[in-house]
Amino acid sequence: MARPRTPALSQKQYENLASFRFALRQFLRFSENAAQAAGVTPQQHQALLAIKGFPGRSRVTVGELAARLQTAHHSTVGLVDRLVTEKLVKREASKEDRRQVFVLLTRQGEKLLEALSSAHHEELRRVGPEIQELLGRLGGEGDE
Secondary structure, three states: OOOOOOOOOOHHHHHHHHHHHHHHHHHHHHHHHHHHHOOOOHHHHHHHHHHHOOOOOOEEEHHHHHHHHOOOHHHHHHHHHHHHHOOOEEEEEOOOOOOOEEEEEOHHHHHHHHHHHHHHHHHHHHHHHHHHHHHHHHOOOOOO
């Protein structure tokens, strides 16, 4: 069965997509630099944030963390190993099922994440209005 043909994009839509991609990349570059300045890799920072920001609880399984980071399970195990070595997270066996292991932040991990998150929050305050405007344009406003 043939797919329905999508209408061609206008020049303005291409410009909006490019501007949005540029704004996102600028924020990601800020994030990468902030993580490195704090002494962690961008992926380690993302892992700390994914653990702290997990819906409904402050600990995750390696599988849940892998899903949040969109990485392979074995890669996530290596990442957690490095975070444990850096004393930023610890592993804790489930009380209900000893086969299940959770990963949670240490006090040191909490402090590091707090500093990084504050810096990110400030950067989002600065660039947020531009990103919101671009999102509005991508959603159909000002496409013509």
